[in-house]
Amino acid sequence: MTPTITDxxxxxxxxxxxxxxxxxLIESVFIEAFGSTELARMEDQARLDMARLAAQGxxxxxxxxxYVIDPLEFPGGNVGTLxxxxxxxxxxxxxxxxxxxxxxxIIEEGLEVALLRRVVHAMRDAAQEAGVxxxxxxxxxxxxxxxxxxxxxxxxxxxxxxxxxxxASRCQPGDRIIVSGTLxxxxxAILQARGDLALDAELRSDCRSLHGLIELMLDQCPExxxxxxxxxxxxxxxxxxxxxxxxxxxxxxEDQLPVKPEVRGVCEILGLDALHFANEGKLVAVVPAAxxxxxxxxxxxxxxxxxxxxxxxxxxxxxxxVQVRTLMGGERLLDLPxxxxxxxxx
Amino acid sequence: MKYVDEFRDPAxxxxxxxxxxxxxxxxxxxxxxxxxxxxxxxxxxxxxxxxGLEALLPEGIELIHGPGCPVCVLPRERVDDCLAIAAEPxxxxxxxxxxxxxPGSEQSLQQARAAGADIHMxxxxxxxxxxxxxxxxxxxxFFGLGFExxxxxxxxxxxxxxxxxxxxxxxxxxxxxxxxxxxxxxDDEDVRVDAFIGPGHVSMVIGLEPYDFIAREYGKPFIISxxxxxxxxxxxxxxxxxxxxxxxxxxxxxxxxxxRSGNPQAQQAVAEVFELRERFAWRGLGEIEHxxxxxxxxxxxxxxxxxxxxxxxxxxxxxxxxxGEVLKGQLQPQQCPLFGTYCTPSNPMGALMVSSEGACAAxxxxxxxxxx
Numbered sequence: 226m227t228p229t230i231t232d233x234x235x236x237x238x239x240x241x242x243x244x245x246x247x248x249x250l251i252e253s254v255f256i257e258a259f260g261s262t263e264l265a266r267m268e269d270q271a272r273l274d275m276a277r278l279a280a281q282g283x284x285x286x287x288x289x290x291x292y293v294i295d296p297l298e299f300p301g302g303n304v305g306t307l308x309x310x311x312x313x314x315x316x317x318x319x320x321x322x323x324x325x326x327x328x329x330x331i332i333e334e335g336l337e338v339a340l341l342r343r344v345v346h347a348m349r350d351a352a353q354e355a356g357v358x359x360x361x362x363x364x365x366x367x368x369x370x371x372x373x374x375x376x377x378x379x380x381x382x383x384x385x386x387x388x389x390x391x392x393a394s395r396c397q398p399g400d401r402i403i404v405s406g407t408l409x410x411x412x413x414a415i416l417q418a419r420g421d422l423a424l425d426a427e428l429r430s431d432c433r434s435l436h437g438l439i440e441l442m443l444d445q446c447p448e449x450x451x452x453x454x455x456x457x458x459x460x461x462x463x464x465x466x467x468x469x470x471x472x473x474x475x476x477x478x479e480d481q482l483p484v485k486p487e488v489r490g491v492c493e494i495l496g497l498d499a500l501h502f503a504n505e506g507k508l509v510a511v512v513p514a515a516x517x518x519x520x521x522x523x524x525x526x527x528x529x530x531x532x533x534x535x536x537x538x539x540x541x542x543x544x545x546x547v548q549v550r551t552l553m554g555g556e557r558l559l560d561l562p563x564x565x566x567x568x569x570x571x
Numbered sequence: 572m573k574y575v576d577e578f579r580d581p582a583x584x585x586x587x588x589x590x591x592x593x594x595x596x597x598x599x600x601x602x603x604x605x606x607x608x609x610x611x612x613x614x615x616x617x618x619x620x621x622x623g624l625e626a627l628l629p630e631g632i633e634l635i636h637g638p639g640c641p642v643c644v645l646p647r648e649r650v651d652d653c654l655a656i657a658a659e660p661x662x663x664x665x666x667x668x669x670x671x672x673x674p675g676s677e678q679s680l681q682q683a684r685a686a687g688a689d690i691h692m693x694x695x696x697x698x699x700x701x702x703x704x705x706x707x708x709x710x711x712x713f714f715g716l717g718f719e720x721x722x723x724x725x726x727x728x729x730x731x732x733x734x735x736x737x738x739x740x741x742x743x744x745x746x747x748x749x750x751x752x753x754x755x756x757x758d759d760e761d762v763r764v765d766a767f768i769g770p771g772h773v774s775m776v777i778g779l780e781p782y783d784f785i786a787r788e789y790g791k792p793f794i795i796s797x798x799x800x801x802x803x804x805x806x807x808x809x810x811x812x813x814x815x816x817x818x819x820x821x822x823x824x825x826x827x828x829x830x831r832s833g834n835p836q837a838q839q840a841v842a843e844v845f846e847l848r849e850r851f852a853w854r855g856l857g858e859i860e861h862x863x864x865x866x867x868x869x870x871x872x873x874x875x876x877x878x879x880x881x882x883x884x885x886x887x888x889x890x891x892x893x894x895g896e897v898l899k900g901q902l903q904p905q906q907c908p909l910f911g912t913y914c915t916p917s918n919p920m921g922a923l924m925v926s927s928e929g930a931c932a933a934x935x936x937x938x939x940x941x942x943x
Contacts, residue, residue, distance in 0.1 A: 421694060480581075486572050493575060496617075496927070553584050553800050555623020557937040560916075 230254065232339035236332050241366025254342060255362060258349040263360035271360035273325060273382070282384035286321035288312060289380040297340065297375055299418040301411075301430030304377055305344035307505055309351035309359075310434045312381040314454040317436035318508055320391045320443060321383030323355060328379045329363040333372040344375065355434045357381075389443060393470035395450040401517035402467075402475065402537040403510045405438060405530045406431065406483065408460055412502030413488040416495075424494075426487040433506035438529040442510065445523045451511040454504070461500040461559055463509045464537075464547045472544035477537035477559065479552050501562050511539060578799030584627075587804040592629045594811040604631030607763055608810060609756075609900060611749065612770040613640025613928025614798045620937040622800040632807070635900030636930030638752055639770050641717045641745075642669045643898070643922045643929040644853040648884050649745055650675030656712050656743060656879050657688040663706060665691045665699035666714040667721075669926050674919055696728035696742075703732070703740035712741045712875050720772040722746045722864070723837035726844035729866070729873055743875040744865050747851060749773055750781050751862040757789050762899045766792040766810040768803065771825045776841075778833030779821050786819040797825040844870055854922050855895035894921035897930055904934040911935060 230253045239246035256265055263271040278285065292308040302310075309326065316323040328348065332341070352359055410431040417428045435454060442449060451471075453463045464475045477500075484492075484499045492499050506529065512520055517535055524530030547559045594600055610616055616636045619625060625634055638644055650673050657664035657680070664680070671681040671692060684690040693699050696713050703711035715725040725746065732740045749770060756762045769782060774795045785793045792813035796806035806824045813820060823829055844867060851863025866874045891909055896902040904910055904923070914920040916932050923929035927936065 421698070489572055489575075493572075551621070551623045552579050553581055553622045553624065553627060555626050557620065557623045560936045 230338055232337070232342065234338040236334060236336045236338065236341070236366055238334055238366055238368065241332070241364060247364065251364060254338065254345055255364070258342075258345045259352075259359045259362075261358040261360055263358065264362065271325065271327070273360070278324070278384050281322060282386040284385040286316050286319050286383045286385050287380070288315040289378065290315060291376060291378040293373065293376050294415070295373065296418050297344065299430055300414055300428065302432040302505075303344050303347050304375060305347035306351050306432050308377040308379045309348045309355070310432055310505065311456065312379040313351075313355050313357065313434045313436055314506075314508070316381045316383035317434070317439045318391070318452040318454050319385065320389035320439070320452075321385045322440070323357050323381055323383040323436055325382045326352060326357055326359045326379050327361045327381075328359055328377060329365075331365050331367060331372055331376040331378075333367055333374050334369040336374055341375070344377075351434065355436065389447065391449055391452050393451045393453070393467050396467050396471035396473050396511045396539045397450065397513075398473055398539055398541040399514050400450060400511045400539040401514050401535050402464070402477070402539065403512060403517060403521055403524070403533060404455070404460060404483065404536050405435070405508045405510075405524060406506070406532040407485045407488065408455075408482060408504065408507065409484060409488045409492070409499030409502030411505040412459065413491045413499075415503070416491060422491075424491065426490060428487055428491070431504055431506040433529055435506060435508050435529055438524065438527045439508070441527055442520060442524060446512055446516045446520045448516065449510055449512050452508055454508045456505060457503050458561065459499070459501045459503060460507075460509055460536075461498070461547070462561060464559070465545070465561055467509075467511060467539075468547050469545045471539070472542070474540040474542050474544065474546040474548065475537060476540055477547070477549045479549050481534060481536045483532050483534055483536075500559060514538075575799070578797065578801045580801065583801055584804055587801065587808055588627055588629075591632075591804070591808050591811060594808070594815055595629045595631050597815050599815050599817070600631070600811060603765075603814070605633045606631060606811070606814065607633045607635055607765045607900065608768060608807065609635040609637045609764045609766075610768040610796075610803070611637040611639040611753065612768075612773070613643065613926065614772070615768055615796065615803060616640065616930055616933050617928045618798050618800060618803055620933040623937070624800060624803060628807070635764060636897070636904075636933075637900075638756070638853065638856060638898045639718065639749055639773075640926055640928040641721075641747060642673055642926035643894070644747070644855060645670065645673050645716065645745065645922055646852045646854045647674065647676050647887075648852075650679065651677075651884065652881050653680055653714055653743065654678055654683050654688070655881060656875060657683055657690055659710070659879060661709050663689045663691060663702055663709050663711045664714065665693045665702060665711060667694075667716060668692045670714060670716055672919070673922055673925050696725050697731075700728050700732055700737065700740055703737050704735075707739060710739050710741065712743055712879075714743045714745065716745045718747055718749050718770070718773045719776040719841070722841050722845065723776060723834070726840040729844050729870055730840065732873060733870065738872075740873060741875040741878055742866060742873050744845070745863070746845065747853070747863045748847075748861070752853065752856065752859050753782075753785060755856070755859045755862075756899065757785065757791070759899065761901055764791065764900065766814060767794070768806050768810070769793050769795040769821075771795060771797050771802075771829060774823075774825070774829045774833065776834050776837045779823060779829070779831050782821045786821050790819045792819050793821045795821070795823045795825050795829050797828065843867075855898045857895075892921045894923045894931075897923055904931040907931070
């Protein structure tokens with residue numbers, strides 16, 4: 226008899242052992258939520274129609290990312306929301322239309338099925354909202370103490386329409402740098418959700434998919450030179466990638482950086498910089514100067530771009546340098562953090 | 572943002588800079604240049620680099636980045652003590668984040684944690700006490716680091732632990748005190764400083780009086796300063812006004828936080844828990860008399876130095892390390908032969924490269940080559 230899975234069930238090694246328990250978990254949690262015909266077929270691979278892909282563009286985009294986060298649930302989303310939107314965004318910032326996702330779960334023995342369901346439902350909702358299908362998946366269970374509750378890997382396939390060419394190496398002196406909204410919301414929300422700070426602030430992760438916004442941006446300005454979503458390492462890391470790939474320098478205007486007051490508060494208290502905080506629903510784009518204002522105005526009409534603004538410019542050189550014009554009018558370098566961001570004593 | 576943006580107003584900064592420029596053009600200061608101003612506190616050093624203030628000042632003002640960063644003056648052998656305690660069976664070692672990356676003679680706390688030591692980063696000593704309450708079968712050690720700024724919170728935590736009778740909580744005390752070190756610098760003939768930007772948060776606790784001798788006996792203007800860009804510019808202006816008129820006084824720019832007598836409750840807590848050590852070692856500066864505190868005998872049961880048998884050992888800095896000269900203002904960070912090559916924030920040789928308040932790390936992070 227197939228063991229029943231309820232919300233109170235805790236995952237055991239049996240749920241990864243390939244037998245009835247595993248089948249029951251897959252059917253009652255994963256297929257129940259994702260329900261795509263490809264997944265329900267339960268073959269070892271998804272089979273995708275090439276004609277459908279070819280009709281939408283001339284190149285495939287393919288990306289993968291793993292999601293490990295503590296805590297698994299936080300204001301504004303959970304690890305599942307991140308796992309879908311993060312991979313979708315990695316496709317979309319290359320100009321691709323996301324179509325299919327895979328997902329692989331590594332579950333630590335003892336995880337409550339209720340929590341797993343919440344994560345899986347968040348993934349379903351995010352995928353539905355974005356119009357993509359989760360077409361193949363995998364489940365592994367590791368013994369208690371050998372993993373941190375739940376790790377998710379997702380890979381994604383999308384199609385890049387003909388003529389779209391977005392790459393960091395294409396930044397040119399004089400171009401403007403646009404950010405799609407406020408900086409550091411996700412990083413600050415996670416810091417607070419970990420509970421070490423005992424701060425009382427309304428912080429929410431900005432986790433969301435960006436491909437709707439990006440479609441509109443490319444429609445208005447197909448000449449967008451470069452685009453990245455500013456996740457781990459924050460906007461600072463993306464700007465370093467742009468500067469290094471293009472052999473140009475980058476200048477930010479400190480007085481133009483959009484940061485919510487509550488996120489600034491966290492930064493001020495801990496001596497950290499929102500430019501280094503992770504975002505999960507913000508992109509940085511480099512565009513020709515003449516198009517920048519028009520594009521920002523258009524972005525502000527989309528829910529994912531309400532706070533879009535110009536934050537800097539591309540300079541001739543020296544290649545790889547990222548600098549900031551400070552509020553006071555001085556200039557300083559914006560370096561990458563060495564490793565973990567450590568709060569200051571005083 | 573309230574209480575922040577007011578102190579970062581570019582128009583007001585411009586007015587202060589204009590006044591500073593006109594003071595520097597006065598005959599008294601013009602002939603005396605360069606005017607060497609030491610900002611004592613690492614928080615000031617960080618702000619100066621973070622806002623690019625040096626480049627905005629007129630020629631003839633030289634900022635010397637002083638010893639007021641507790642992480643920067645933490646000797647290697649003290650990190651070794653931390654590692655030895657953290658390696659003891661059953662110990663949970665807790666520390667402020669800044670100390671995690673300071674190199675000991677072989678490892679940092681961060682590296683020891685990766686190798687399996689149970690080391691927790693905390694935001695307050697009370698967090699460490701809470702860990703001790705929650706883990707009665709473990710010995711929980713808090714590494715108390717910092718000047719008078721952090722001393723009161725450690726003192727109050729120990730008083731709390733004593734009241735509750737928490738028997739598994741210990742303090743490794745590395746609290747230090749800035750005034751004797753300022754005196755040692757003033758007595759060092761290699762150090763030439765015309766005026767001081769004085770520490771803000773330390774003074775919030777100790778008040779203004781402990782600095783009087785610097786103005787009275789050494790004739791140096793001393794301005795207690797806040798940490799925002801306008802605070803620092805105004806403090807520089809106040810120092811120059813004094814120098815221009817031939818005065819030397821202790822003045823308080825940071826009036827919104829610091830009072831003349833400091834914080835009596837904090838002073839009382841510190842006095843009840845701590846006593847001065849005869850001498851204490853500062854990285855780069857050597858041993859300085861009465862510059863550190865330890866727990867009083869009444870708190871001996873909490874004293875990690877007594878409870879854990881620590882070997883006394885000497886761990887010298889690498890031969891080419893010039894942290895001491897940078898701390899004394901004899902070398903600018905970039906003039907150190909190791910700067911940016913053998914010594915970087917990813918692989919710090921000297922402590923000044925570790926904390927973002929260290930002169931070398933701030934310089935590397937914000938100003939590696941002059942940004943034009």
